[in-house]
Amino acid sequence: MPRAVTTQKKILNSAISWALAIIIFFPIFWIVVLSFKTEGDAIRTPIEVLTSTWTFDSYAVVQERSDYFKHFSNSVIIAIGSTLLGIIIAVPAAWSMAFVPSKRTRGILMWMLSTKMLPAVGVLYPIYLIFIELGILDSRTGLVVILMLINLPIIIWMLYTYFKEIPAEILEAARMDGANLRSEILYILTPMAIPGIASTLLLNIILAWNEAFWTLNLTAAKAAPLTSFIASYSSPEGLFFAKLSAASVMAITPILIMGWFSQKQLVRGLTFGAVK
Amino acid sequence: MKQIELNQVSKYFGEIEVIRPLDLQIENGEFVVFVGPSGCGKSTLLRLIAGLEDVTSGQILINGKDTTKLAPADRELAMVFQSYALYPHMTVRKNIEFPLRMAGLDKKERNKRVEDAAKALNLTDYLERRPGQLSGGQRQRVAIGRAIVREPTAFLFDEPLSNLDAALRVGMRLEISELHKRLGATMIYVTHDQVEAMTLADKIVVLQAGVIEQVGTPLDLYHNPKNTFVAGFIGSPKMNLISGNEADKMGAHTIGIRPEHLSITKNTGLWHGVVGVTEQLGSDTFVHLNCESFSESLTVRADSDLSVAYGETLYVTPDLTHLHKFDKNGLRFDEKA
Amino acid sequence: MFSYIQSSKPIGTSKVSTKHSRSLARIMVAPAVFALLVWMIIPLSMTLYFSFKKYLPLRGGDLGWVGFENYTRFISSSSFWPAVATTMIIVGGVLIITVVLGTLIALLLDQPIWGQGIVRIMIIAPFFIMPTVSGLIWKNMFMDPTNGFLAHIWRAFGAEPIQWLSHASLPSLIMIISWQWLPFATLILLTAVQSLDSEQLEAAEMDGAKPIRRFFHIILPHLARAITVVILIQTIFLLSIFAEIFVTTAGAFGTKTLTYLIFQRVLESQNVGLGSAGGVYAIILANIVAIFLMRIVGKNLDR
Numbered sequence: 001m002p003r004a005v006t007t008q009k010k011i012l013n014s015a016i017s018w019a020l021a022i023i024i025f026f027p028i029f030w031i032v033v034l035s036f037k038t039e040g041d042a043i044r045t046p047i048e049v050l051t052s053t054w055t056f057d058s059y060a061v062v063q064e065r066s067d068y069f070k071h072f073s074n075s076v077i078i079a080i081g082s083t084l085l086g087i088i089i090a091v092p093a094a095w096s097m098a099f100v101p102s103k104r105t106r107g108i109l110m111w112m113l114s115t116k117m118l119p120a121v122g123v124l125y126p127i128y129l130i131f132i133e134l135g136i137l138d139s140r141t142g143l144v145v146i147l148m149l150i151n152l153p154i155i156i157w158m159l160y161t162y163f164k165e166i167p168a169e170i171l172e173a174a175r176m177d178g179a180n181l182r183s184e185i186l187y188i189l190t191p192m193a194i195p196g197i198a199s200t201l202l203l204n205i206i207l208a209w210n211e212a213f214w215t216l217n218l219t220a221a222k223a224a225p226l227t228s229f230i231a232s233y234s235s236p237e238g239l240f241f242a243k244l245s246a247a248s249v250m251a252i253t254p255i256l257i258m259g260w261f262s263q264k265q266l267v268r269g270l271t272f273g274a275v276k
Numbered sequence: 277m278k279q280i281e282l283n284q285v286s287k288y289f290g291e292i293e294v295i296r297p298l299d300l301q302i303e304n305g306e307f308v309v310f311v312g313p314s315g316c317g318k319s320t321l322l323r324l325i326a327g328l329e330d331v332t333s334g335q336i337l338i339n340g341k342d343t344t345k346l347a348p349a350d351r352e353l354a355m356v357f358q359s360y361a362l363y364p365h366m367t368v369r370k371n372i373e374f375p376l377r378m379a380g381l382d383k384k385e386r387n388k389r390v391e392d393a394a395k396a397l398n399l400t401d402y403l404e405r406r407p408g409q410l411s412g413g414q415r416q417r418v419a420i421g422r423a424i425v426r427e428p429t430a431f432l433f434d435e436p437l438s439n440l441d442a443a444l445r446v447g448m449r450l451e452i453s454e455l456h457k458r459l460g461a462t463m464i465y466v467t468h469d470q471v472e473a474m475t476l477a478d479k480i481v482v483l484q485a486g487v488i489e490q491v492g493t494p495l496d497l498y499h500n501p502k503n504t505f506v507a508g509f510i511g512s513p514k515m516n517l518i519s520g521n522e523a524d525k526m527g528a529h530t531i532g533i534r535p536e537h538l539s540i541t542k543n544t545g546l547w548h549g550v551v552g553v554t555e556q557l558g559s560d561t562f563v564h565l566n567c568e569s570f571s572e573s574l575t576v577r578a579d580s581d582l583s584v585a586y587g588e589t590l591y592v593t594p595d596l597t598h599l600h601k602f603d604k605n606g607l608r609f610d611e612k613a
Numbered sequence: 614m615f616s617y618i619q620s621s622k623p624i625g626t627s628k629v630s631t632k633h634s635r636s637l638a639r640i641m642v643a644p645a646v647f648a649l650l651v652w653m654i655i656p657l658s659m660t661l662y663f664s665f666k667k668y669l670p671l672r673g674g675d676l677g678w679v680g681f682e683n684y685t686r687f688i689s690s691s692s693f694w695p696a697v698a699t700t701m702i703i704v705g706g707v708l709i710i711t712v713v714l715g716t717l718i719a720l721l722l723d724q725p726i727w728g729q730g731i732v733r734i735m736i737i738a739p740f741f742i743m744p745t746v747s748g749l750i751w752k753n754m755f756m757d758p759t760n761g762f763l764a765h766i767w768r769a770f771g772a773e774p775i776q777w778l779s780h781a782s783l784p785s786l787i788m789i790i791s792w793q794w795l796p797f798a799t800l801i802l803l804t805a806v807q808s809l810d811s812e813q814l815e816a817a818e819m820d821g822a823k824p825i826r827r828f829f830h831i832i833l834p835h836l837a838r839a840i841t842v843v844i845l846i847q848t849i850f851l852l853s854i855f856a857e858i859f860v861t862t863a864g865a866f867g868t869k870t871l872t873y874l875i876f877q878r879v880l881e882s883q884n885v886g887l888g889s890a891g892g893v894y895a896i897i898l899a900n901i902v903a904i905f906l907m908r909i910v911g912k913n914l915d916r
Contacts, residue, residue: 009724010724010725010726010727013721013724013725013726014726014727014728016721017718017721017722017726017729017732018726018728018732020718020721020736021731021732021735021736022735024735024736024738024739024792024795024796025735025736025738025739027739027747027750027751027754027755027792028738028739028742030754030755030762031750031754034754043759043760045765045768045769046762046765046766089644089645089648090645092641092642092644092645093641093642093644093645093646095641096637096638096639096641096642097638097642099638100635100637100638102635102638106911108642108646110907110910110911111649112645112646112649113907113910114900114903114907115649115652115653117849117899117900117902117903117906118653118657118896118899119852119853119872119892119895119896119898119899120853120855121853121855121872121875121876121879121892121895122657122660122875122892122893122895122896122899123656123657123659123660123892124875124876124879124880124888124892125659125660125663125879125880125885125888125889125892126655126656126657126659126660126663127656128879128880129659130655130656130659148648149648149649149652152645152648152649153649156645167359167361169357169358169359169361170361170362170363170364172328172348172355172357172361173355173357173361173362173363173422174363174374175328175347175348175349176326176328176348176349176353176354176355176375177349177354177374177375177378177422177426178349178375178378178379178426179349179374179378180349183378187363187374188363191365191366192363192364192365206741209743210741210742210743210744212743212744212745212855212856213853213855213856216745216855216856216859217876217880226743227743227744227745227856228745230743230745230746230749230860231745231749231856231859231860233749234745234748234749234752234859234860234861240753241753241754241760244749244753244754245754248746248749248750251743251746252741252742252743252746255741255743256738256741256742258741259737259738259740259741260734260737260738260741263733263737263800266737266740266797266800267800267801267804270797270801270846271801271842271846272910274838274842274909274910275801275804275805275838275839275842
């Protein structure tokens with residue numbers, strides 16, 4: 001509902017907005033600054049920090065000392081793996097519910113959503129036990145499966161709402177134009193569904209990348225993704241601001257960029273279509 | 277030659293009867309319009325012919341062949357949808373080409389047909405655009421283009437103009453009419469707008485509640501409506517339908533008289549009433565008279581130079597040769613006959 | 614996605630489905646239903662099973678059935694009520710901050726301003742920061758009482774730096790978590806604000822309604838639904854907040870929430886029976902909130 005306003009008002013609004021934005025964004029900005037400092041400089045007063053020399057040392061140290069890339073690749077594999085697995089299971093399900101709805105479709109959708117509300121801590125021990133039994137504790141396989149399961153309801157819902165938006169008349173037009181089921185799926189439905197599938201993919205990679213209950217509780221050194229790798233920085237005492245900052249910056253940058261692209265899908269994905 | 281024939285076709289959605297068993301013949305090259313209020317089953321009837329819905333009972337013949345069980349693609353019909361139903365991810369060229377691709381035509385033939393259609397519809401400059409970049413009227417033409425390249429047996433139009441604004445609608449109406457003249461193909465057109473029906477049709481089918489009320493040429497329907505429903509539905513402004521005392525006097529349950537068949541004077545006449553709203557259209561003026569003896573106001577056409585004032589009392593006399601009489605079932609009867 | 618298509622009929626009114634396609638559809642849904650069913654039923658029934666047992670994996674293992682003892686013990690333990698209070702304070706505090714600030718920022722961003730795109734990006738950024746990272750950023754670089762950014766600021770004004778996470782543990786946690794969730798509230802409320810018909814506001818302006826009254830009589834009622842959705846969804850996520858506490862206070866200084874308490878019972882002290890009973894309580898609590906959320910979502914499905 002943007003409306004024309006006076007320049008004066010625009011200046012005021014802009015000033016307040018920018019002030020808020022700078023305050024909110026400041027912690028992120030600050031760790032980027034600290035990550036380019038020496039440990040000694042990183043703990044000095046803000047003005048001294050800004051005026052001290054800049055260095056890439058912390059990034060080098062983080063990578064050398066802590067196998068950063070192992071954890072990074074764990075994160076990549078777990079986030080992408082769980083999302084792809086979820087999409088493979090969700091596409092047919094969402095597809096059939098959107099295009100061949102039955103009396104039970106609504107009930108199934110709501111039930112799937114309800115599984116998302118299950119508090120993780122309520123089933124922590126059983127999952128822990130099952131993982132030990134199956135020998136997948138501290139394995140990427142185990143995390144791929146569990147993150148797929150917790151995000152599956154969101155994936156199905158997002159895809160369902162996207163598929164639902166494909167108008168029935170377009171499918172009818174295709175049939176009038178002589179398309180059989182195969183060409184209908186190949187030439188009409190799939191190309192129209194791809195943007196929706198892509199946004200779903202994006203948002204769920206973000207959610208899986210940042211998941212920090214199961215990744216903390218079900219991994220140790222071997223399969224730990226970046227969430228648990230960063231958490232390991234909570235114990236050591238002393239001067240480590242620069243290294244922690246460098247590690248953090250590396251952990252959040254890829255997802256921050258993806259996140260900026262997925263702003264709109266975020267609303268749809270996290271409110272299950274309840275806010276448009 | 278009868279091209280499309282419906283024999284005792286009916287349609288139920290679950291328990292709800294949408295089309296009662298009906299018969300209908302459509303001749304080769306005819307422009308047939310299905311018209312009726314919303315929910316009368318006109319779109320469903322079109323979709324039954326298209327094959328997008330299965331008939332509950334009855335038979336649909338196209339060119340003498342029973343197509344009742346055939347898939348839409350095999351009926352050799354083309355359809356233009358209300359929402360245009362263009363494929364959003366394809367360019368205009370690809371949209372128009374799609375049915376030809378499905379029919380397995382070779383690339384050269386496809387290009388030739390697409391370009392011919394584009395030229396005929398003034399779309400040549402837009403062939404590489406996507407539907408999202410086109411205006412409503414252009415989208416409409418793409419939808420028509422997609423239909424004509426197939427050279428179908430008949431064209432089906434499902435309220436194709438209802439998403440356009442008023443000015444564009446008149447223009448597209450003329451274009452469709454011209455297309456029909458040029459191609460000489462059979463067209464079936466669904467609309468709720470009786471003006472569209474009157475201007476386009478060779479034959480109008482008036483539907484109400486899943487029943488065909490009357491079939492005929494536009495003028496036939498206008499001059500000889502079979503019942504009060506058709507009388508009230510066809511024509512704008514509406515025919516005045518009067519029941520009660522005045523109708524009884526003329527030996528009918530209801531009498532109907534069109535606004536142009538009432539002559540208006542300032543001093544004497546059969547009926548009199550007080551002037552309410554007057555609509556001045558330039559060529560004509562329509563006066564709404566509130567008569568004591570009728571429950572509804574009477575619409576009268578007057579010369580545009582007649583000056584009347586709100587609240588003035590005027591007298592009107594019906595032209596008895598154009599008076600329609602209906603019995604208590606709403607059916608028209610003629611004493612002369 | 615296809616907003617320019619003025620569709621009149623939703624899918625489903627047409628008879629797309631034959632008997633064949635229906636059974637195919639059922640096969641297509643099956644894997645998803647099966648996966649979620651297994652995910653729901655097996656762990657849940659195990660939790661229920663353990664909750665009626667004295668089960669100490671490191672101290673004797675399965676020590677037999679105990680009926681409802683775990684349930685009563687969990688509630689009567691000295692840490693239970695403080696944990697409930699902590700949970701409520703954190704959830705309530707975060708909700709108030711995020712909804713109020715979120716609404717204001719959404720209204721502000723809806724106005725024409727310079728650099729709207731960049732402002733928007735900066736404001737939503739915290740949502741994409743992984744919880745362990747944001748916990749640690751705040752704990753160390755900002756709230757550290759000797760070297761943290763805030764300590765430097767306090768000293769610059771001659772004040773004694775605050776021992777944030779030990780002396781003001783709950784407000785600190787609320788601040789950290791609010792920082793993470795404010796973007797979510799803002800983004801959703803902004804979407805809702807943008808769907809408000811400007812003619813409605815202009816009509817109110819014509820009727821002589823002052824800005825404050827316009828806010829309370831038109832904007833707020835319009836946002837009511839979105840605010841409800843934000844509250845419900847955030848509540849569900851906030852009830853199970855874990856990583857932020859894990860990396861900052863590890864449950865010390867009165868920051869032990871219900872979730873954290875259960876985590877400690879199960880994995881730290883390995884009292885699985887007791888922890889499982891707590892888990893059942895947590896599930897019931899989450900379900901109460903979920904019912905309300907589902908009702909709103911369900912209504913939207915019928916639209």
